[in-house]
Amino acid sequence: MAIALSESSTVPTAANDAAGSTVPQLFARALTTWSGRTALREKTKGIWRSVTWQEYGEHVRWVGLGLAALGLKPGERVAILANNGVEWVEADIGAIGAGGVSVGIYVTSVARQVAYIVNDAAARFIFVEDEEQLDKMLEVRADTPSIEKIIVFDMEGLREFRDPQVLSFAELLALGREQDTKHPERWAQLNAIPRPDDLAVLIYTSGTTGPPKGAMISHRNIVYQMTHVTDAYPVNDTDNHLSFLPACHVFERLFGVWLSIGHGMVVNFAEDGETVPENLREVQPTIFAAVPRVWEKFYSSITLAVRDASALQRWAYKLALAVAYRAADAELAGKQPNVGLRLARWVAYWTVLRTVRQMIGIDRCRTCLSSAAPISPELLRWFRALGINMVEGYGMTEATGGITINPFDRYRLGSVGKALPESEVRVSRDGEILVRGPHIFMGYLNKPDRTAEALKDGWLHTGDVGSIDADGYVKITDRLKDIIITAGGKNITPSEIENELKFSPYISDAVVIGDGRKFLSCLVMIDADNVARFAQDNAIPFTNYASLTQAPEVVALIQREIDAVNKKFARVESIRSFRLIDRLLTPEDEELTPTLKLKRAFVNKRYGDLIESMYRAA
Amino acid sequence: MALLEIRNIETYYGPVAAIRGVSLDVEEGKIVTLLGGNGAGKTTLLRTISGIVDPQKGTVAFAGAMIQGADPDAIVLKGIAHVPEGREVFPFLSVRDNLRMGAYTRRDPDGVAKDLELVFGYFPILRERAELAASQLSGGQQQMLAIGRAVMARPKLMLLDEPSLGLSPLLVKQIFGIVQRINREQGVSVLLVEQNARMALQVADFGYVLELGRIVMENTAAKLMESEDVSEAYLGNKQQGVRGERRWRRKKQWR
Numbered sequence: 125m126a127i128a129l130s131e132s133s134t135v136p137t138a139a140n141d142a143a144g145s146t147v148p149q150l151f152a153r154a155l156t157t158w159s160g161r162t163a164l165r166e167k168t169k170g171i172w173r174s175v176t177w178q179e180y181g182e183h184v185r186w187v188g189l190g191l192a193a194l195g196l197k198p199g200e201r202v203a204i205l206a207n208n209g210v211e212w213v214e215a216d217i218g219a220i221g222a223g224g225v226s227v228g229i230y231v232t233s234v235a236r237q238v239a240y241i242v243n244d245a246a247a248r249f250i251f252v253e254d255e256e257q258l259d260k261m262l263e264v265r266a267d268t269p270s271i272e273k274i275i276v277f278d279m280e281g282l283r284e285f286r287d288p289q290v291l292s293f294a295e296l297l298a299l300g301r302e303q304d305t306k307h308p309e310r311w312a313q314l315n316a317i318p319r320p321d322d323l324a325v326l327i328y329t330s331g332t333t334g335p336p337k338g339a340m341i342s343h344r345n346i347v348y349q350m351t352h353v354t355d356a357y358p359v360n361d362t363d364n365h366l367s368f369l370p371a372c373h374v375f376e377r378l379f380g381v382w383l384s385i386g387h388g389m390v391v392n393f394a395e396d397g398e399t400v401p402e403n404l405r406e407v408q409p410t411i412f413a414a415v416p417r418v419w420e421k422f423y424s425s426i427t428l429a430v431r432d433a434s435a436l437q438r439w440a441y442k443l444a445l446a447v448a449y450r451a452a453d454a455e456l457a458g459k460q461p462n463v464g465l466r467l468a469r470w471v472a473y474w475t476v477l478r479t480v481r482q483m484i485g486i487d488r489c490r491t492c493l494s495s496a497a498p499i500s501p502e503l504l505r506w507f508r509a510l511g512i513n514m515v516e517g518y519g520m521t522e523a524t525g526g527i528t529i530n531p532f533d534r535y536r537l538g539s540v541g542k543a544l545p546e547s548e549v550r551v552s553r554d555g556e557i558l559v560r561g562p563h564i565f566m567g568y569l570n571k572p573d574r575t576a577e578a579l580k581d582g583w584l585h586t587g588d589v590g591s592i593d594a595d596g597y598v599k600i601t602d603r604l605k606d607i608i609i610t611a612g613g614k615n616i617t618p619s620e621i622e623n624e625l626k627f628s629p630y631i632s633d634a635v636v637i638g639d640g641r642k643f644l645s646c647l648v649m650i651d652a653d654n655v656a657r658f659a660q661d662n663a664i665p666f667t668n669y670a671s672l673t674q675a676p677e678v679v680a681l682i683q684r685e686i687d688a689v690n691k692k693f694a695r696v697e698s699i700r701s702f703r704l705i706d707r708l709l710t711p712e713d714e715e716l717t718p719t720l721k722l723k724r725a726f727v728n729k730r731y732g733d734l735i736e737s738m739y740r741a742a
Numbered sequence: 743m744a745l746l747e748i749r750n751i752e753t754y755y756g757p758v759a760a761i762r763g764v765s766l767d768v769e770e771g772k773i774v775t776l777l778g779g780n781g782a783g784k785t786t787l788l789r790t791i792s793g794i795v796d797p798q799k800g801t802v803a804f805a806g807a808m809i810q811g812a813d814p815d816a817i818v819l820k821g822i823a824h825v826p827e828g829r830e831v832f833p834f835l836s837v838r839d840n841l842r843m844g845a846y847t848r849r850d851p852d853g854v855a856k857d858l859e860l861v862f863g864y865f866p867i868l869r870e871r872a873e874l875a876a877s878q879l880s881g882g883q884q885q886m887l888a889i890g891r892a893v894m895a896r897p898k899l900m901l902l903d904e905p906s907l908g909l910s911p912l913l914v915k916q917i918f919g920i921v922q923r924i925n926r927e928q929g930v931s932v933l934l935v936e937q938n939a940r941m942a943l944q945v946a947d948f949g950y951v952l953e954l955g956r957i958v959m960e961n962t963a964a965k966l967m968e969s970e971d972v973s974e975a976y977l978g979n980k981q982q983g984v985r986g987e988r989r990w991r992r993k994k995q996w997r
Contacts, residue, residue: 656763656956660799665749665765667950667957 146343148315155181186300187218198223206253223317228372239264254278320344338569345524348562350386356529361388368394378525379413404485416499424629444472448509500623539597558583628685645701673704701738745770751800760786762955775942778952784935792824823892827903833877844894861890882913939976
């Protein structure tokens with residue numbers, strides 16, 4: 125197979141002419157294309173450190189050769205239990221380059237969950253971030269017989285630790301390096317092993333019911349996404365990406381790891397979840413792909429900052445936004461705003477909106493993307509008004525990421541856009557969205573029955589209900605199994621209501637309940653920071669999180685927010701009762717997905733008593 | 743109504759918020775402890791109560807009267823005595839004069855003389871060294887002097903800032919024992935800031951955990967002692983890992 129090398133590096137079409145090739149081949153091409161340029165950046169001890177493609181490539185090669193020397197055979201699985209970082213991607217691409225299959229495990233998993241995935245995948249090697257993650261593995265090693273070696277990235281605190289099953293990442297690199305000198309031809313041979321339709325990665329999806337399922341993703345799947353998702357989310361080697369969502373998730377894997385290999389953008393790893401706002405301002409990325417929760421957070425931080433601003437500033441913001449909304453709405457309607465409006469928007473940008481964009485850290489962004497969960501159209505409209513080139517995508521792990529994308533210039537609010545090239549989307553008789561194309565996964569590992577449910581005659585059954593208009597624009601209504609049928613027989617799509625609720629700066633997430641019930645109710649997870657600030661501003665005493673959720677004024681605040689949302693919906697869709705979740709949930713909690721959304725099924729079960737109390741009281 | 747009721751206090755050092763919205767109560771006759779790491783805002787909170795710094799927002803009610811923003815001497819008169827971190831005794835004054843300084847605002851010489859005897863009763867070593875300059879006392883004795891000086895003000899509430907700092911375990915035990923006695927016998931309520939969480943929770947009735955200027959946990963001392971987060975972060979109880987040792991810390995969830 126010919127590998128095209130683009131010498132003109134201004135806009136390398138890299139992945140675009142590589143259909144049919146494999147991840148190791150694309151990676152090899154990336155190395156020749158961008159060799160001395162920066163590939164990755166990581167902040168260590170307060171300083172951003174750059175890794176060139178050449179260094180990245182060397183480590184990947186040594187990881188791969190090291191694993192092969194330790195006995196990794198083609199097709200065997202290698203797990204990674206670590207936070208995003210340089211070593212993470214080196215281990216990932218190294219394992220795949222050696223013909224292996226890479227399996228990411230969330231660091232928030234407990235030992236028992238780690239053991240489940242290791243066993244399900246029959247992983248032979250596992251990379252662990254540090255002492256903490258190592259301990260999880262050691263705790264379950266008697267139950268994970270497939271594991272040959274555990275490789276530790278960060279040996280801090282483990283200098284005295286000796287164990288025949290454990291080695292450091294540095295030791296693995298040294299081993300690979302030795303192999304490289306002895307057999308310089310070996311790496312290319314290993315790289316040539318995987319075929320496009322071979323398994324490349326396993327992505328475990330957190331099932332809301334039952335154990336996680338390992339979605340089998342082939343090289344072809346990955347190369348397809350690398351090539352086509354950029355039609356509406358263009359990326360090139362002058363771009364900077366900030367990586368902070370877990371790389372185990374298909375979203376970050378695609379928009380971070382894979383797109384960088386295909387298109388040469390720089391991946392900057394955020395230090396951790398709490399430093400994202402600062403890291404964002406430091407890195408000033410030029411492209412930004414994130415889940416709705418992140419966009420919601422940006423919006424609420426600005427809304428509250430404006431509330432605290434001087435009267436003049438508030439007035440200026442309101443005025444600038446009004447102008448910007450008018451211009452954005454005109455564009456959305458397919459019209460060119462008139463000269464006066466364009467001029468007014470220009471003034472609004474330079475006086476106010478630019479500052480807002482800088483406060484968030486997205487002023488340099490050429491394109492932004494929201495996907496992986498439903499987002500409120502109102503929120504997208506706000507970002508458009510700021511002049512952000514915001515696209516919305518729809519996708520899922522089983523389609524290796526993107527299914528449809530809503531392009532900026534032909535954007536339709538309320539839709540998730542059109543199917544990616546070379547793929548088809550249709551609606552089944554019972555309203556379910558079906559997808560076919562080169563991005564559809566190979567099935568779930570060890571779960572033929574679940575695979576059969578998801579894949580029928582080559583069509584992926586997404587489990588989402590929606591519609592497609594005459595121009596091919598897809599609209600998603602909700603998850604099929606989430607649709608609520610009330611006791612009165614009314615069909616209600618909870619996510620529409622939930623999205624409106626989340627638009628409130630005080631509501632972080634909400635789950636609407638009402639299946640088989642007389643009326644709708646909801647459980648609300650408050651935004652701790654913003655509600656604490658509200659309490660402070662209004663002299664409402666509270667101590668910890670629980671007491672904050674119990675303050676009558678806070679309950680009244682959320683009631684007002686819910687009342688405002690109720691006005692936008694029909695009477696049967698009103699939320700008549702609600703409760704606040706009184707525990708501060710973290711990603712370690714089973715109630716939340718890795719992208720920090722409440723898991724509906726789990727919440728329904730865990731808070732069953734609380735839910736019943738709402739219906740008893742009524 | 744609690745003796746001390748703090749509501750929504752925010753205190754800044756310049757642009758830096760040290761206390762970001764704290765509400766807490768000290769019930770009459772109780773010992774309440776405030777735990778937290780370095781920079782959590784514990785000392786700032788005590789300084790805010792005693793009027794050394796003024797809060798930007800929020801209220802401090804003592805025995806029903808608002809005292810936030812009042813001058814420190816007025817607050818002492820109302821019945822709050824502050825035992826600062828690092829003792830801060832007057833080094834060149836004698837022990838006796840140091841104790842008398844504690845009663846500076848009082849106008850009842852008979853009562854003062856009686857209380858001097860009371861303090862000497864609690865801390866016999868201070869009587870022995872009454873005429874020595876305070877700088878000649880050992881660290882533990884200076885701590886006793888600082889507490890004694892506070893008792894001399896006949897407070898209703900004593901604010902104790904890290905009394906165990908730099909003292910031997912035996913001395914710490916002794917001093918905490920006396921604090922407990924003063925609390926019981928004199929009915930003085932105590933708000934105790936401590937790094938030595940084990941000791942503090944042993945003597946306290948109730949506790950709050952402060953982190954980055956906010957309260958993350960509150961409960962009875964006994965319940966706090968059982969909490970995994972407090973146990974690991976403040977009591978130094980390491981869970982035994984499979985390797986026997988464990989250096990990393992579990993992420994705190996405060997529940």
